[in-house]
C-alpha cells in the first residue's frame with residue numbers, strides 16, 4: 240500500500256443565509272479557491288450548483304480532525320492511485336514536503352502608487368511602499384504590508400496585515416472586514432491571536 | 448524636437464476641450480507652431496470653442512484614409528497664425544481609428560509643428576487608448592472632486608501600461624491641471640484642496656485654473672478665455688502655456704476672497 244500526505248487548507252463557513260453565503264464566496268473567491276470548504280448547515284441544490292460552477296471542492300457537516308485555532312491546516316491521508324511506474328519514483332510512502340500547489344510565490348513588491356483599476360492578485364506576501372488609491376485592489380494569499388496611504392481594497396489570507404490608518408479602504412483579513420475606526424496607530428498590525436483578530440501598534444520588537 | 452501632448456481626464460466634462468483650445472492658443476502666443484487635434488471622433492467640440500466650425504471641410508479620418516491631404520484638412524486660426532486645428536469626424540465613430548494610421552498622421556504633424564496637442568474623448572475606451580498611444584506626454588485635467596480624481600487616476604494607470612513609450616521601456620511625462628478650482632469652497636471645506644489631489648495622483652502640477660463663469664461664454668463665442676486679459680482663468684491658462692514652452696513661471700494658487708464685498712473686489716482687481 241502506498242500513501243501520500245497532503246496539507247489541505249480548510250475554510251469553514253456556515254450555510255444559514257444562502258444569499259450572503261454566495262455573496263461572500265464571490266467576494267473572496269480568489270482567496271478561498273484553493274481551500275477545501277467545510278460547510279455547516281443544509282446544502283440546497285442551488286448552492287450546490289453555485290459551488291460546482293466555480294469548481295470549489297467542499298464537504299458538508301463533516302466532523303474534521305481540527306486541533307483548534309492556530310493550526311489552520313490539517314493532514315488528509317489518501318491512497319495514491321497513480322500507475323506503478325510513478326509509484327516507483329515515490330518510494331517514500333509518506334512525505335512531509337508541501338505539495339507544489341500550496342507553495343507561496345516570492346514576496347511581491349509594489350513600488351509607486353497603485354492606481355484605480357489596478358489589481359494585484361498574488362499567491363504570497365505583498366509589500367506596497369506607496370499609496371493604494373481608491374478603486375485599486377490587492378488580494379494576497381500571504382500577508383500584506385501597506386506603508387503608504389490606503390484608500391483602496393486589501394484582502395489577505397496570510398499571517399498578518401500591516402497597514403497605516405485608513406477609513407476609506409476596505410480591508411479583509413481572512414474574509415473578515417476590519418473596521419477602519421480601529422486602525423488608530425501610525426502602523427497597525429492585524430493578526431490572529433487564538434480565535435480573535437487583534438489590532439496592535441507595530442513596535443520595534445516586531446521588526447526584530 | 449516636437450512633442451505630442453495628449454489632454455486626458457478619464458471622467459467626461461471636466462474641461463479637456465476647453466484646456467486644449469486655451470493652451471493651443473497660449474502656445475501659439477509664445478510664438479511656437481502648434482496644432483490642436485480633436486480626437487473625440489463623433490463628438491466634435493473643439494471647432495466650436497475655437498470659433499472655427501464654419502471652416503471645417505475635411506477631417507482627420509479623411510486624412511488618415513487618404514481621402515484628403517493633411518494641408519487641405521488643417522485650418523489656420525484667425526486669432527493666432529501660429530495655431531492650426533485638425534477637426535474630428537462628426538459622422539464616423541471611434542472604431543475607425545487604427546494605430547498604424549494614427550502613428551503616420553502624428554509623424555506628419557510632428558514635421559510641421561513643434562507642439563501637437565490631442566484632445567482626448569471622455570472615458571478610457573478605445574478612443575482614449577488611441578489618443579495616448581503615441582503621446583510623448585500627457586496633461587491630466589481634473590476637477591477638485593473625488594469622482595474626477597478617481598477616474599483620472601484610472602486613466603493614468605492605463606497610460607502607464609498602454610502607451611508606446613512605456614512599452615519601449617520609457618516613461619510618459621504626466622502633468623496635472625486642476626480645473627474649476629474654487630478657493631472659497633476649499634476654505635469652507637466643501638472642496639478638496641490642491642495638495643490633497645496632488646498627493647493622491649502623485650504627478651507634477653502644471654497649473655490651477657479657477658472656476659470662472661467667463662469660460663462658458665468665451666466658449667460659446669468661439670473666443671477662448673485666454674484671449675481675455677482680465678479673466679483669472681485666462682491668466683492661469685497663459686501661465687500654463689508658458690510652462691509648457693519651458694518658462695519657469697511660478698504656480699499661482701487662486702486665493703479665497705477674504706471677508707465681505709471689499710475683499711472680494713480687491714480679489715477681482717488684484
Ligand SMILES: Nc1ncnc2c1ncn2[C@@H]1O[C@H](COP(=O)(O)OP(=O)(O)OP(=O)(O)O)[C@@H](O)[C@H]1O
Pocket residue numbers: 456458459460461462463464465466487492567568569626627628656657658659660662663666680
Ligand atoms: N474653469 C472653468 N470654469 C467654468 N466652467 C468651465 C471651466 N472649464 C470648463 N468649463 C465648462 O465645463 C464644461 C465642460 O468643458 P469641456 O467641454 O472642455 O470638457 P471636456 O472634458 O472636453 O468634456 P468631454 O469629456 O465631454 O469632451 C463646458 O461647459 C465648459 O465651458
Ligand SMILES: [Mg+2]
Pocket residue numbers: 463464465487492566567568
Ligand atoms: Mg471634450
